[in-house]
Amino acid sequence: MISCDVLVLGGGIAGCSAALRAAAAGASVVLVAKDALGESNTAYAQGGIIGMPPPEASDSPALLASDIEAAGAGLCRPEAVALLAAEGPRLCRDFLWREVGVPFDHTGSPEPDSTAEAAHSARRIWHVKDATGRAIQGALTAKVKAHPGIRILEEHALVDLLTVPHHSRDPRRVYDPIQVWGAYVLSPGRDVLMCLARRTILATGGLGYLYLHTSNPASATGDGLAAAYRAHARIVNCEYVQFHPTTLFVPGRPRTLLTEALRGEGARLINRKGERFMERYAPDRLELAPRDVVSRAIFQEMAATGEPSMFLDLEPLKTRLDLEARFPTVLETCRKAGLEPTAQPIPVVPAAHYFCGGVAVDLEGRASLPGLFAVGEVSCTGVHGANRLASASLLEGLVWGVRAGDACAREATGVQLPDPDDFAPWKHATGAPEPDPLLVEQDWTSIRTTLWNYAGIVRTRERLLRGRGDMGYLYHRLEAFYRAAPLSRTLLELRSGIICARLIMKAALQNPESRGCHYRLD
Known part of the structure; x- marks a missing residue:
């Protein structure tokens, strides 16, 4: 049995940020990672994160909020959007860059470089070449591992949230309201550990692997969302699954994300004839229309022509950018698949990318069940509405991770943990054959x-x-x-x-x- 002030389930940008802030406030923290710490959806994010715009840019929190709400198709929660726009870029600078040490790209200016992405009205995206998520994850992982107040359980899978009355030995607790007191987790040796916690933070990520074509790793199976559902937490907006317009199409191979920054810098979508078809679907924004518009355009072009993919043409970038320096991950990915992206258009198809729904939470990440918080992709803050703005997900994970970590450390003070003997040990089948x-x-x-x-x-x-x-x-x-x-x-x-x-x-x-x-x- 393990006990702590704050239990964090998940080790991406949201989970690591929450763990660091809670530990910094003096809370004892246990962080549970399903894989080795550092392997998460965060690590697969290529394009970037919304940072502070350069001083000369005609940008503002109000303009950023307007872009988020436009992409969200009228379903965003205004107060959550305003919070993200006001606090997010500052946290990106002060916490991620200055405190954690994420090595954002520079060209000699005092602040990191900014690039453009689809549906943004300004160049405000900070990046580390085209592997931004991996750089953020690496820096956060190092900080978490170095913190003496954080205990890490790697390769431990979430079995269930630990709640009263569901797991109570006393049948009379059925009359009590549901309260979350931690979780049961499965160790690599297949022992089920009881983790008692004064506050529990779900940061388990998304569910993209549920779709045949996805940019997500095989670990994105919706574990936290399913556990919250079984515990009867409020869950909203599950119909809003965002598809990324451009993943590399190679028959017989998993789809690989091709960053939105390619289109932000001027790459064009074309069909097999070389025609630029976005003029028919979004004449004002073209390739920089919101992701749902671009994904449907590619899907409809494929359906109309019978072709298995459309193509992304990098030719417009070659005169302005050093592609080898700016997009090394994209070029390496294509070349490993036998393609030369500087000499030929890249075949692309849409794929499931990001879950805009999730566990309903407030502005500090509290879920509907006492004792439970949710941050990152497993949560629904209302920021994304019906469709996420590019590079807003990492920022949301950062903002709500920080706020939830602070709130959990504050709330855990003085809370008496229940006696572990009040809870039943986990029971499961033994002696049965392994699944085929x-x-x-x-x-x-x-x-x-x-x-x-x-x-x-x-x-x-x-x-x-x-x-x-x-x-x-x-x-x-x-x-x-x-x-x-x-x-x-x-x-x-x-x-x-x-x-x-x-x-x-x-x-x-x-x-x-x-x-x-x-x-x-x-």
């Missing part, structure tokens, strides 16, 4: 294919009804599978995946209005 890998793979294929086909870039009621029925049948089968098989990370992820798939299907079916990245053909 072929069956697990088939179940994942069913989930990922069904979501892509029925709840993907464009949706209809008929498709969603079919998908809901298929996912309902699979859910009941997998629940029986879960209860009969020995506990493992594989099984936990599969259970999370089917729960989150059903949440997406249900929300998409209930919302007949096309808005942002939820697009109903009917």
